[in-house]
Amino acid sequence: AQRVTQPEKLLSVFKGAPVELKCNYSYSGSPELFWYVQYSRQRLQLLLRHISRESIKGFTADLNKGETSFHLKKPFAQEEDSAMYYCALRAQGGSEKLVFGKGTKLTVNP
């Protein structure tokens, strides 16, 4: 079974501090991992995907197959990063289904 775990429901940091949102997954095959973000009063949108290996808005995430993790990191948090973040998994090789974690609410304080 595919499962995504985000252990922190809430995360609060100060502006300029590093931030790491944790994501662990359970899947026996090769997954595709994603981070989605939902800013206040906006719709859910894709932030980044592991196969792209890119940095979006200063965020990066590395897939660690040994630890089955896909943590989202940013070295210097900004107030505009405050949002709800969801980690999601899709079975690689063709699957229509995205499996989401429960989400972490990030608050960046001034």
Place this chain on the structure above:
Amino acid sequence: ETGVTQSPTHLIKTRGQQVTLRCSSQSGHNTVSWYQQALGQGPQFIFQYYREEENGRGNFPPRFSGLQFPNYSSELNVNALELDDSALYLCASSAGRYNEQFFGPGTRLTVL
């Protein structure tokens, strides 16, 4: 380019009733996925429609059904509503089954 739209925004129904939610996909997208998001939870996959055919289904009972139309818009129908069906229902469209999904704003369903 128009994004994904959903209607209605909010809906209140009573237990046992039936409901239809609508989704218009983004221009150029032929695939629509539906998700249920209960309070405090992440979105949970209900099913996907690709070129008017159901293309995968999550762990939801048959009283959750859907349709996709030739213009790729879609409906989600839920029969015999239960209190636990109260949730935000999200629609996402994509240009293909495995491409990036673009989400709509959701329909908030309350079952009393």
